[in-house]
Amino acid sequence: MQTVNVAVMGHGVVGSGVVEVLLSHEKNIAAKVKNEINVKYILDLRDFPGLDYSERFIKDFDLILKDESVKVVVEVMGGIHPAYEYVKACLEAGKSVCTSNKELVAAHGAELLKIAGEKNVNFLFEASVGGGIPVLRPIAQCLSANDLYEVFGILNGTTNFILTKMIRENMAFEDALALAQQLGYAERNPSADVDGHDACRKICILASLCFGKHVYPEQVRTEGITKITLADVEYADIAGYVIKLIGYSKLLEDGKITADVYPALVPKNNQLAGVDDVFNAVMVRGDAVGDVLFYGRGAGKLPTASAVVADVIDCVKHLNARKYLSWEDGSKDYVVDSKTVKTRLYVRAYVDDILNAKTEVFSVISDAEFIVTGEDKNEVAFLTPVGVEAELKEKITSLKQLKNTSVLHVLD
């Protein structure tokens, strides 16, 4: 049995989890890998005295880069800098890299995959989407005989927790957010989650993998959940839907794609509707296989760490490059403006007179489906038929009787 040296860059939540999983499962992993995995260095600027493995900490990245015995490097620092420079340098030095850093992969995935390919090493990032849930590898390997045409899912556990509290316990958005913060699910500054940026990075990675060309975060129209009200939750419920924050990407007939993050009404009989709390789920549609769904904990120290360690195990088993993960660079016009494609919308608005408002809506959108609440609220909610988004929105804007109009997508 040989020993393979590994370095872990970053000893935060995920990083400490990676070290913990590697050390606590040492024997079982060695049995599977037929090699011992030795955590030689842990790179972190902070000191961690008093740990069993305190002597392995270093502060100088060059020690890792120049140590030829280190074959696999784990990047769990997060953020783009210096993660990007470090990962690039490691790959160029012929070391495989495993990361959970969705921001890095969404911004530089195509470039880093290309370098890995040229150097015949691995760049793996299973943990960057869906935490511990196997998603990227099964899509790349098990669905490889399919032409994939749609990928979407609940990609952010924090917002799903908040929406679940709103749906199941009638809790207002602000209260649900405060609870999520109290439980450690949401940051003090919750923007990355509630404004959809985290889900945006993940749909970039999924779309890049499924459709073969890199999608960059700035190409994804991204909308968070901050404007969702309990009224929306109630109307959706009456109409047979639940509201979920969805990352969505679809291959169009001309080979281009759409990519969006938005809160959407999901039919209750859709598998995603039952995905609650901090759980995530990714749905992939292929021409041969139909619908496939992957479900589990999308975040958390140990689930995410276990996905990173699985990548490390894969690297140690196959020190030369695995060939399954790769995509080309993208281009500016590859992602089309979602407003130009067909969709269905949900509309809620305040009105002075419900009857007049309904008459106006029907005169402009003749087959609107009103959601009946049985109460007189000076508020209406309805679903549009399927149409080109820009045209639907133009019609909605033209409705003079609607005030403070709120519009959501419907996933059918």
Place this chain on the structure above:
Amino acid sequence: MQTVNVAVMGHGVVGSGVVEVLLSHEKNIAAKVKNEINVKYILDLRDFPGLDYSERFIKDFDLILKDESVKVVVEVMGGIHPAYEYVKACLEAGKSVCTSNKELVAAHGAELLKIAGEKNVNFLFEASVGGGIPVLRPIAQCLSANDLYEVFGILNGTTNFILTKMIRENMAFEDALALAQQLGYAERNPSADVDGHDACRKICILASLCFGKHVYPEQVRTEGITKITLADVEYADIAGYVIKLIGYSKLLEDGKITADVYPALVPKNNQLAGVDDVFNAVMVRGDAVGDVLFYGRGAGKLPTASAVVADVIDCVKHLNARKYLSWEDGSKDYVVDSKTVKTRLYVRAYVDDILNAKTEVFSVISDAEFIVTGEDKNEVAFLTPVGVEAELKEKITSLKQLKNTSVLHVLD
């Protein structure tokens, strides 16, 4: 670009699907694999005149075995003989084999994996569990950093279709079975499905992979759905459950396992409860990752074929043995008698006098939970507390007031 020759043994539903997917996705697959995949032979005793590829059919297995240019063989004949002899001969001749044949893998998986390992070729069978759903490879690769301790799921689409009709449409078992046969979901002799044998083979494969030692079908206590009545469906519904045919296996503290196939009451908030019609789902539990669920079409020509072809693609990319799929041979005492472990049971029975019967039940099982129907049916249904199965069943048998007693497991 090189050409890799492949042979397909069997041109039934799955076999013709495999050829169809390989031919219709030829270009996309070649782009992924960087090799062309050429279907050189199709082995079938029947004639298939008039097809685009009729000239590729052969009736003599030796042509495949002796052709050194054939690197990958697809076995989709089904059944044990001659599939076992053919697969073994191919592996021994240094050819990789991909199969969808669960019966073969459940009966001879450990032996065939061992031969593949010795010959440095692949023996892959992703399609044998869950049809097109990625299950085995993600478990083996993506969850490799976990100690797995439980695996269970809805593993048979036909019985799930029948139960869904009973649950959603109040259709009697016989009528639902007749409909399934009419739609082509069930065979004329439906025993392999409705008696649980198909699910049994799949839980054998899952348990072997998750826990590392081969489990043979005769070690799995197997019970089908033929005795489930609409009354059971209704009682389960009132108590907050749906009835599903479950394949279940669990690692015990002493390193042994249990393995069962049975109809069970599944809580409505469990992800499996929403898995309807012919869909399958597999839940895996690991110490780091928690719950992970894989969902999709568990059968059907193209879904299953797409999983077989993904294995072929994997073989062509890695002509030398992949190292992730393997387990040891099992042993007689590895699977313990499920009656000796703890469970919870559902009981339904006819009674002459409901009050007397309840009094008797409470005197023997003091914390039984009766399911109240609001109707006087001369029938009772209740849930037991958690206890050792044999002890619970002994108590139930001792109840003199219960007649035609029916007992099901409860999945909590």
